[in-house]
Amino acid sequence: MQPAHDAPAHEAPAHDVLIVGAGFGGMGAAIAFKRLGIDNIAILEREDDLGGTWHVNHYPGLAVDIASVTYSYSFEPNPNWSRLFAPGPELKRYAHHVADKYDLKRHMEFQTTVDGAEWDDTARLWRVRTGDGTERTARYLVTATGFLSQPHVPDFPGIKNFQGTILHTAAWQDGFDFTGKKVAVIGTGATAVQLIPEIAERADALTVFQRTPIWVVPKIDFAIPSPVQQLFRRIPLTQRAARLVNTSLLEMLMVFGVLHFKQFKPGNKLAAGLGKAHLRSQVPDPELRRKLTPDYDFGCKRPTFSNTYFPSFTRPNVTLETSGIARLEADGILAGDGTKTEIDTLVLATGFNLWDVNFPAFEIIGREGRDLGKFWREGRFQAYEGVAVPKFPNFISLNSPYSYSGLSYFTTIEGQMKHITRLFGELRRRGRDTFEVTEAANADFLDEATRRLQSSVFYNGDCTTSRSYYFNQHGEATLLRPASTLRTLREMDSFPLSDYAFR
Structure with a gap:
């Protein structure tokens, strides 16, 4: 890569970080950046409010399918859940609480659709096209468009x-x-x-x-009594203990029942x-x-309660x-x-289209004209540690192949927050402004993830008739990260910094 002292003069970007999506993933990334002291952040959201799937979905009966004590940020517990499996409106309120507490709303722009993004290697920034025909520039691009953001409407005859x-x-x-x-x-x-x-x-x-x-x-659902809510508020350790118990049960189901089938x-x-x-x-x-x-077999597609x-x-x-x-x-x-x-x-109730239009949710062009959607579909779906792709500098993709960890989406989010913190800390330490995962590191991660998945129900069980969204159009189960929660969080916080090239 070009030495820093020979680098061309930079075009000043409009934003240090541009995040696409104002759901829990996008908000988690924004919190990680703000903790790093990066405040020039834009969060673009196509809907008219924040919350992601908990804003878009509001059908009767909507509720979490993971116990509420686990389906939340570990660093921002909510002692006010009304039930063990909280109804959807409470998740929406929780999202607003997080956005208010961490001062995220001033970064958000609603009803703003992103049509495409292209890396400018000379200026070392991203040029992002929005639906109104304007262009934004950002040093770093983060896609947080979610796994379930593109509704699937089958073309039934008639x-x-x-x-x-x-x-x-x-x-x-x-x-x-x-x-x-x-x-x-x-x-x-x-x-x-x-x-x-x-x-x-x-x-x-x-x-x-x-x-x-x-x-x-x-x-196993029930209303959480007021005295328990008060206990959670007064002694947060009790809620952390409840979270640990629930996470452990989910972990056993995922690791032993699915990943190590x-x-x-x-x-x-x-x-x-x-x-x-x-x-x-x-x-x-x-x-x-x-x-x-x-x-x-159980686990070929996501079970429910x-x-x-x-x-x-x-x-x-x-x-x-x-x-x-x-x-x-x-x-x-x-x-x-x-x-x-x-x-x-x-x-x-026909679900969402993950693999045809959601990876990625809009056109993304990296170095040397590499089209991310074509790269994944014509080759193999892949992303180093579930967040980075070679030839896509300064790009973090939160909804990527091999990124989903555990059964609670917040495990995935917090692991990615750790990755962002470690990566950008090293970027600052070196006095650089551009990062890119190496081809070798990406290939090694893909090989290791593929090897680990060979023990899973997806390849050792009978999933023939499951029609599971875990499988892409190549017949590979490339959505889940084949690791326990503890291993995932440890790896996201300790990956080799040499796996990235900096300039």
């Missing part, structure tokens, strides 16, 4: 002919009343598990179109047995149980349809077996 109401869970119509409606829900993922019981209680008729059943285990198959089978026992206790009809039982999902299918007004969708008509859906279901309301 969907344009449907004359009724269509709702997508990520574009919900608040106040919509299902009373007396004939409803169809397409999808049985984690979102549908929360939503279906809510609709079943109100609709005149509900038909659920299931392509792939989901593993569901009991949800080859070595601990009995643990995986035990988890599957718990799911089957839960189903058996709530659904007496053996044929209905058969339809609701996954035929892939619920005590109300299975009983919904035993209600007289609810029908489970598993023969597929032939086409939509003006007043209903024709199933694969020729059965027509008349409906007036269609709910799309």
